[in-house]
Amino acid sequence: ADMTLSRICCIGAGYVGGPTCTIIADKCPDVTVTVTDLSQDRINQWNSDNLPIYEPGLDEIVRRRRNKNLFFSTDVKKAVIEAELIFICVNTPTKNYGLGKGRAADLKYVEAAARMIAEVANQSKIVVEKSTVPVKAAESISNILKANQRLGVQYQVLSNPEFLAEGTAVNDLLNPDRVLIGGEQTKEGREAVESLCWIYSHWVPRENIITMNTWSSELSKLAANAFLAQRISSINAMSAICEMTGADVTEVAHAVGTDTRIGNKFLKASVGFGGSCFQKDVLNMVYLCECLNLPEVAAYWQQVININEYQKRRFANRIIESLFNTVTNKKLAVFGFSFKKDTGDTRESAAIYVCKYLTDEGANLRIYDPKVTDKKIFSELTNPLMCEDPERVKELVTTYPDPYEAANGTHALVICTEWDQFTTLDYSKIYQKMLKPAFIFDGRLILDHEALMKIGFQVVTIGKKL
Numbered sequence: 001a002d003m004t005l006s007r008i009c010c011i012g013a014g015y016v017g018g019p020t021c022t023i024i025a026d027k028c029p030d031v032t033v034t035v036t037d038l039s040q041d042r043i044n045q046w047n048s049d050n051l052p053i054y055e056p057g058l059d060e061i062v063r064r065r066r067n068k069n070l071f072f073s074t075d076v077k078k079a080v081i082e083a084e085l086i087f088i089c090v091n092t093p094t095k096n097y098g099l100g101k102g103r104a105a106d107l108k109y110v111e112a113a114a115r116m117i118a119e120v121a122n123q124s125k126i127v128v129e130k131s132t133v134p135v136k137a138a139e140s141i142s143n144i145l146k147a148n149q150r151l152g153v154q155y156q157v158l159s160n161p162e163f164l165a166e167g168t169a170v171n172d173l174l175n176p177d178r179v180l181i182g183g184e185q186t187k188e189g190r191e192a193v194e195s196l197c198w199i200y201s202h203w204v205p206r207e208n209i210i211t212m213n214t215w216s217s218e219l220s221k222l223a224a225n226a227f228l229a230q231r232i233s234s235i236n237a238m239s240a241i242c243e244m245t246g247a248d249v250t251e252v253a254h255a256v257g258t259d260t261r262i263g264n265k266f267l268k269a270s271v272g273f274g275g276s277c278f279q280k281d282v283l284n285m286v287y288l289c290e291c292l293n294l295p296e297v298a299a300y301w302q303q304v305i306n307i308n309e310y311q312k313r314r315f316a317n318r319i320i321e322s323l324f325n326t327v328t329n330k331k332l333a334v335f336g337f338s339f340k341k342d343t344g345d346t347r348e349s350a351a352i353y354v355c356k357y358l359t360d361e362g363a364n365l366r367i368y369d370p371k372v373t374d375k376k377i378f379s380e381l382t383n384p385l386m387c388e389d390p391e392r393v394k395e396l397v398t399t400y401p402d403p404y405e406a407a408n409g410t411h412a413l414v415i416c417t418e419w420d421q422f423t424t425l426d427y428s429k430i431y432q433k434m435l436k437p438a439f440i441f442d443g444r445l446i447l448d449h450e451a452l453m454k455i456g457f458q459v460v461t462i463g464k465k466l
């Protein structure tokens with residue numbers, strides 16, 4: 001059978017759909033790729049010089065392919081009708097209502113996409129679940145499609161989870177450790193898997209494309225994120241011991257990580273992990289375990305989240321204690337608001353929680369981030385799910401376009417994101433304009449603490465007694 005494809009489309013033009021399809025379009029010049037979204041705003045931005053997401057290296061590739069074989073459109077139905085293969089890349093946030101509230105993944109966008117495909121498709125389609133979903137979601141998608149299929153139209157549903165990380169998405173997509181494809185173990189299923197393999201094999205070596213059954217593939221995505229998040233909670237748990245004992249968490253991480261069975265990556269202690277996925281996916285798995293009547297397994301993974309919450313709270317508490325047990329009316333500069341460097345994404349950023357704990361105590365915050373807009377900072381801090389008094393937050397928080405200005409006249413600096421530019425600021429100059437004693441709280445272990453202490457700073461960091 002012919003495995004080649006000439007038209008594909010993507011539902012959901014977010015952090016995953018946008019970059020993934022851009023790379024596919026770049027690597028498969030003979031395939032027409034249409035990325036769709038319901039949000040006119042997002043699509044307009046993808047079609048402009050100001051892309052809706054900041055991702056190093058992406059702009060150039062979008063510019064090179066856009067309106068050649070890469071299109072961005074709100075006409076989702078038209079794109080679905082024309083495509084032979086459809087990626088579902090919609091968001092799957094944690095449910096904030098009803099059954100499984102606060103834990104289960106909300107699949108309403110995935111289901112809406114599936115129903116829409118079934119409504120308009122007049123030819124057979126391969127439907128690829130790229131969004132991160134609970135195990136067996138592909139089966140639900142398949143049921144919806146098959147219950148509504150028109151005469152002569154057939155569907156194959158594949159699982160093809162995405163492993164890119166924000167800030168490094170282009171490189172992650174160009175050089176993936178592996179591409180994972182799950183499908184039905186039937187002749188038609190295997191053919192569909194082959195078609196998707198054909199797309200990736202334009203640039204990914206065959207041996208790096210792993211195929212397996214659909215459920216293994218779905219679970220592997222949750223497992224990978226859970227293992228990654230668990231490493232961070234493990235090293236952060238060590239950081240608490242270090243602070244009490246005089247051990248240094250960086251040294252411990254180095255010693256542990258040189259064991260090749262453990263490996264040295266992803267062992268950086270921090271103020272806590274953030275991002276749209278780690279917490280969501282671990283909670284998703286916790287919920288799945290509870291539904292499967294596996295309470296011990298659920299409790300095991302829940303602890304990864306508990307330690308992360310503890311770490312964010314612990315860092316804020318140390319700030320308050322160090323500042324003589326009160327931050328009320330004190331001025332604190334917060335450096336970094338995104339959940340990691342090289343992205344403007346703030347979803348579940350540890351900075352949000354640290355800022356909340358500090359404003360709860362009445363601190364005046366002066367926030368600087370190189371990529372996050374004022375609007376986003378305020379919308380995160382006044383989000384009704386965690387803020388009772390938005391007017392008070394607006395009084396207490398100011399954003400600054402420049403780190404030196406933000407630090408001017410403050411009692412303390414709080415580093416929440418590991419942006420490279422924070423390591424090269426002129427801290428002597430900053431020190432001179434701060435109130436004394438001047439404090440630095442390094443939540444990312446990125447600064448030269450010895451040098452800062454020489455300048456005169458009181459330095460407090462994660463996982464080390466200074």
Ligand code: NAD
Pocket residue numbers: 011012013014015016017036037038039042076089090091092109112113130131132133162163164165166276277
């Ligand atoms: P996102 O919120 O940035 O993008 C999702 C987009 O889907 C939104 O623009 C939304 O408007 C659109 N959408 C929702 N319903 C739609 C519909 N019915 N028709 C058309 N468009 C619709 O989300 P994201 O960060 O790209 O994540 C998408 C999925 O990928 C999630 O399941 C996530 O867990 C997973 N994932 C994310 C990352 C990451 O780094 N962000 C990495 C791997 C996997």
Ligand code: UGA
Pocket residue numbers: 132162163164165166167225228232265266267268269270271272273274275276277278339340341
């Ligand atoms: C993560 C995974 O790395 C991706 O493989 C996955 O595809 C993605 O989630 C997803 O499913 O959404 P992402 O959240 O974009 O990617 O970024 P990471 O680099 O994993 O960082 C997550 C958080 O952990 C950040 O807040 C980061 O600062 C923190 N972190 C990371 C640490 O505190 N220490 C570390 O050693 C590494």
